[in-house]
Structures are given as C-alpha cells and as structure tokens.
Amino acid sequence: MKLFKVASAVALACSSSVLMAQTIDITITNLTHAQNFTPRLVIAHDSSVDAFEPGVEATSALAWLAEAGVIDDAQNAASSGQNFEALLGPTDTDNTSNTWHRFGGLVAPSTTSASYSFDTLDKPYLSILTMLIPTNDAFAGLDSIEIPTTPGTYTYMLNAYDAGTELNDELNSTRTDIVEQDTGNALGGYGVPGVAGVGASPVALGVGGTGVAVKVGFAVDGSAIGANEVVDGTDGPVHIHRNILGDTSLTDGASDLQSTEHRWLNPVARVTITIPAP
Amino acid sequence: MNMNKINLALLPLIAVLVTGCGDDGKDGAPGPAGVAGVDGTDGVDGIDGANGNLAVFTVQLTNLTYSQPFSPAAIVLHEPGYNIFIDGEKASTALEVLAESGNPSDIITEAIATTEYLDAIASDGATAPRSIGNVSTLLVPLLDVDDLKISLTTMLVDTNDAFTGLNAADISNMAVGQSVSFMVPSWDAGTEANTETASTIPGPAAAAAGGGGASAGFDAARDDLFDRVHFHPGAVTNANADDASKEGLSTSILTEADRWDNPTSKIVITRTR
Numbered sequence: 231m232k233l234f235k236v237a238s239a240v241a242l243a244c245s246s247s248v249l250m251a252q253t254i255d256i257t258i259t260n261l262t263h264a265q266n267f268t269p270r271l272v273i274a275h276d277s278s279v280d281a282f283e284p285g286v287e288a289t290s291a292l293a294w295l296a297e298a299g300v301i302d303d304a305q306n307a308a309s310s311g312q313n314f315e316a317l318l319g320p321t322d323t324d325n326t327s328n329t330w331h332r333f334g335g336l337v338a339p340s341t342t343s344a345s346y347s348f349d350t351l352d353k354p355y356l357s358i359l360t361m362l363i364p365t366n367d368a369f370a371g372l373d374s375i376e377i378p379t380t381p382g383t384y385t386y387m388l389n390a391y392d393a394g395t396e397l398n399d400e401l402n403s404t405r406t407d408i409v410e411q412d413t414g415n416a417l418g419g420y421g422v423p424g425v426a427g428v429g430a431s432p433v434a435l436g437v438g439g440t441g442v443a444v445k446v447g448f449a450v451d452g453s454a455i456g457a458n459e460v461v462d463g464t465d466g467p468v469h470i471h472r473n474i475l476g477d478t479s480l481t482d483g484a485s486d487l488q489s490t491e492h493r494w495l496n497p498v499a500r501v502t503i504t505i506p507a508p
Numbered sequence: 509m510n511m512n513k514i515n516l517a518l519l520p521l522i523a524v525l526v527t528g529c530g531d532d533g534k535d536g537a538p539g540p541a542g543v544a545g546v547d548g549t550d551g552v553d554g555i556d557g558a559n560g561n562l563a564v565f566t567v568q569l570t571n572l573t574y575s576q577p578f579s580p581a582a583i584v585l586h587e588p589g590y591n592i593f594i595d596g597e598k599a600s601t602a603l604e605v606l607a608e609s610g611n612p613s614d615i616i617t618e619a620i621a622t623t624e625y626l627d628a629i630a631s632d633g634a635t636a637p638r639s640i641g642n643v644s645t646l647l648v649p650l651l652d653v654d655d656l657k658i659s660l661t662t663m664l665v666d667t668n669d670a671f672t673g674l675n676a677a678d679i680s681n682m683a684v685g686q687s688v689s690f691m692v693p694s695w696d697a698g699t700e701a702n703t704e705t706a707s708t709i710p711g712p713a714a715a716a717a718g719g720g721g722a723s724a725g726f727d728a729a730r731d732d733l734f735d736r737v738h739f740h741p742g743a744v745t746n747a748n749a750d751d752a753s754k755e756g757l758s759t760s761i762l763t764e765a766d767r768w769d770n771p772t773s774k775i776v777i778t779r780t781r
Contacts, residue, residue: 284572284774285570285571285572285638285639285640286640389691389769389771390769392574394638442747443764465574466638468638469571469572469573469638470572470769470771472573472574472764472767472768472769473767475747477748477752477755478752479751479752482751483748483751483752484747484764489753494769495770496769496770496771
C-alpha cells in the first residue's frame with residue numbers, strides 16, 4: 231500500500247512536469263491493396279490492459295472486433311457484455327486503467343484517415359485495433375507502444391494478426407446456398423463462418439468456393455456433414471495472419487476471395503502520432 | 509524475537525557452508541586455489557559467482573506462425589564481429605545444418621570457438637506454432653554489457669531451409685529489469701531447393717505424408733538457385749494446384765495452412781541481473 235502511494239506520487243510529479251499535453255493526434259494509413267479497415271479502436275492504457283497478445287487466446291471482445299468490426303453496444307446491441315466497451319468501460323472516460331474511443335467509418339485501401347484528436351488522460355501506453363474486411367478474423371494491431379512525451383511526429387508500422395477465433399474459410403457471406411452447421415445461421419460476422427464486410431470490397435467476391443481452411447460439407451476432422459453446411463472452428467491463439475489464399479475464379483475454386491486483389495504482405499498499416507508542443 | 513533467534517542460530521551454519529565452498533577449490537574453484545596450475549580456468553568461474561559480476565539475460569521466443577513449428581533455437585551472446593549469417597553470402601555449414609534439419613548444436617559449437625563468444629545455449633525444446641516458448645537464461649561478464657550483441661536462429665521445420673532469428677542485434681547497456689522485443693522475419697538459407705517434398709522436409713507435415721525425420725533433414729549438397737542467404741519468398745504449397753488457377757505446386761506436401769507472413773517470430777530479451 232505504501233509502495234503504491236509512492237508510485238502514484240511519482241506519477242503525479244511526472245505528469246505535472248513533463249506531460250503538459252494530453253491530447254495527441256493520430257492518423258492511420260491503410261497500406262493494403264483491397265482490404266478496408268473497420269472503425270478504429272484507440273486505447274490509452276496502463277500495463278494492466280492488453281487488448282491482444284500473440285500466443286495468447288483472444289477475448290470475446292477481440293473476437294467481436296476481428297470477426298465483425300464491432301467495438302461497442304452502439305454498433306451492435308447483440309455484442310453487449312462481450313465487446314471492448316464491456317471489457318474497458320465507457321468511452322471517452324477515465325476508466326482508471328484506460329480511456330478509449332472508436333473512430334468510425336471505413337478507411338479504404340491505399341488511403342489515409344482523417345487526423346484523430348485523442349485525449350490519452352496521461353495513460354502511458356497506446357493500442358490501436360481495426361479489422362480487415364473482407365476477411366474471416368484478420369485485424370491490424372498496434373501493440374501497447376509507449377506514448378512518446380517529447381513533442382514530435384512518430385511513425386509505427388502495423389502487422390495483420392489472425393484473432394484465431396474463426397477458421398479462414400474465405401467464403402462469401404452473402405451466399406445463401408450454404409449455412410452454419412447445426413444452427414442453420416447465415417454466414418457473416420461474430421460467431422458464424424464466412425468473411426465479413428463483403429459489401430465494402432472494392433472488387434466483387436466470388437461464389438461457389440468450396441472453402442479454404444475448412445471445406446463446405448465437411449467437419450474440421452474431414453468427416454462429412456450436410457452438403458450445404460460449414461463449421462465455425464477456431465485456430466487460435468492470436469498469431470500473425472498467414473494472408474488470404476484466394477483464387478482466380480469467381481465461380482469455383484476453394485476461395486471466394488480474389489488472389490490477385492485481396493492478398494497483402496505485412497505491414498498493412500502505418501500509424502502516425504503527433505505529440506504537440508506544450 | 510523468534511526471527512532474530514533463528515537468524516543468529518543460522519549464522520554459524522552459513523559460515524560453515526561458505527568455508528565448505530572454499531574447500532571445493534581443489535577442483536579449481538574460487539580464489540587462491542585457482543592460482544594452482546592446471547585448473548586455473550575453473551577458479552575464474554568461482555570468483556564470478558562470489559562477486560556477482562555477471563549480467564544475466566533471459567531470452568523468450570514467440571512463434572507467430574499459424575502452423576510452422578520452430579526447432580530448438582541456437583542463442584548466442586557475443587561481442588561485435590561475429591555473425592551467424594550475412595545476407596547475400598554463403599551460409600556456413602553449421603547454419604545449413606540448422607536450416608535444413610533444425611539441429612542448433614553445430615552453430616553453438618562454432619560460436620564457442622570464436623573470440624567474440626560470451627555465452628551460448630540451445631533453447632529448451634521446440635516452440636509450437638502460435639505459442640510462447642520456454643525461457644532461456646544466458647550469462648555474460650558485466651564488463652561486456654556495454655557492447656553486447658545477440659544472435660539467434662531457429663528453423664521453420666515444415667520447410668526445406670527456412671529460418672528466423674536475429675543477426676548480431678544490439679542489446680548494449682540494458683538496465684537490470686529492462687526488456688527489449690524484436691519482431692523478426694524469415695530467411696532462406698539458400699542451401700536447398702524449395703521443393704516442398706516429403707523427402708526433403710524434416711518436420712511433421714512431411715512425416716504425415718510418409719517422409720520427414722532425420723533422413724529428410726541435412727543434405728550437404730547445395731542445390732538452391734543461388735547459394736546465398738536471402739529473405740524467404742514463402743511456401744508455395746499445394747493450395748490451388750488443381751483448380752483452374754493452377755497457382756499451387758502440385759508436388760508440394762505443404763497445404764495453405766503452412767503459409768506464413770512476416771514477422772514470423774517475436775523475441776523478448778530481458779536483463780534480470
């Protein structure tokens with residue numbers, strides 16, 4: 231307890247002398263060929279918050295972000311209690327361990343976002359997450375960087391991770407000829423197979439793909455299931471995404487994504503942070 | 509009061525233990541005994557322990573790939589001037605052994621023989637895909653902390669000769685308790701053609717196809733396009749080999765799951781003393 235007080239006193243001293251400016255400016259550039267970025271989750275936090283960690287299983291909050299691009303209740307009421315809002319607390323509030331904001335809209339391929347003004351409330355670390363669509367559960371992540379305190383412009387390159395919460399079947403979720411096994415649910419976002427964000431893709435997706443990491447009509451172990459059914463297996467923990475496979479056919483092949491358009495290589499995003507002069 | 513009594517009672521015991529340690533010097537342990545001739549080198553080790561003038565580093569590897577197991581890693585702490593490999597130059601035979609078979613011992617033997625060597629160790633076992641590996645501990649004299657490099661290599665075992673790691677990365681002047689982390693790509697040793705066949709890949713993917721193991725590992729013949737270390741172009745795999753696109757390699761025993769993108773590994777180095 232005593233130690234804790236001393237630590238707070240030191241932090242307070244630092245904040246008054248060094249961290250005059252709490253508001254930083256952030257831009258994010260989408261470096262991919264044909265993947266859109268979903269709304270960006272920006273978190274300033276202490277060392278007790280870890281939005282994602284390679285080698286560690288994803289939380290349900292990360293699954294919602296990586297499978298459906300959903301961060302909070304306002305985006306999708308069904309995510310309530312499971313999303314980052316539930317994990318972190320209310321937005322734009324000092325939640326002690328963190329403060330966060332969702333910057334809405336899509337960032338199109340090969341474009342730079344508007345400049346976001348974000349009050350870090352003197353939290354020491356910054357994480358940024360955004361889903362790549364159309365994919366099953368790929369996201370770009372800035373992993374707990376230390377927020378610079380010296381005024382200036384800082385650049386970070388982001389890799390694409392696989393949340394590991396959904397098998398990369400690469401199946402077009404607008405298809406009605408296939409459904410999730412057992413539930414009969416249509417393909418799409420959180421908790422069901424199929425790539426999300428089909429409508430946003432700058433090029434048309436195929437139909438008739440037989441599935442990449444898992445085949446239509448077969449369970450993960452290869453045993454036969456209903457001919458129009460797809461399973462929703464997992465492939466975690468979090469790891470670097472092995473990239474879209476795709477194919478060049480719009481009517482058959484394994485994938486409904488286009489190998490010539492939807493692939494990427496890391497890094498997939500550039501984040502620029504400007505610490506203003508006090 | 510009780511605590512004090514116990515402490516006092518222990519003191520003579522501790523003294524005895526300390527004296528006992530000194531006596532072991534006949535095998536060359538600390539101080540004065542070390543002077544006596546042949547076993548002098550052992551004596552130096554003893555002094556290091558007593559004075560605590562060693563810096564201790566831990567190294568932990570995270571496998572960032574979806575399905576490529578990492579072989580045991582060769583980890584070397586050294587002074588500037590040593591390189592496990594240099595891009596655009598021929599791989600050493602020791603690196604060829606690691607990159608084709610996953611055996612790190614030749615690299616460690618080779619490193620120990622160099623004048624820049626400070627400490628080296630093979631990591632405890634393989635590191636599974638999508639997992640955080642075991643911690644390895646290395647020790648270097650305090651005097652060397654101000655100009656310290658780390659090199660590390662580990663094979664992606666479901667490949668012909670891919671490896672990931674660090675080449676003489678600078679970790680000078682780390683404070684006790686400080687950590688640095690590296691996200692690093694993969695290289696191709698350039699010593700074996702990337703045929704992706706069961707008879708040339710040592711790992712489990714090849715084993716599942718009826719090959720793999722030691723006989724599919726190291727082969728002294730160098731049959732890659734150019735016998736030079738370079739960035740790995742990635743696995744082609746048999747995905748899309750039979751559909752209209754024909755992008756895949758039909759003779760490959762690898763599947764789309766065996767692909768990866770960089771970075772392939774995260775390496776965290778912490779100075780603990």
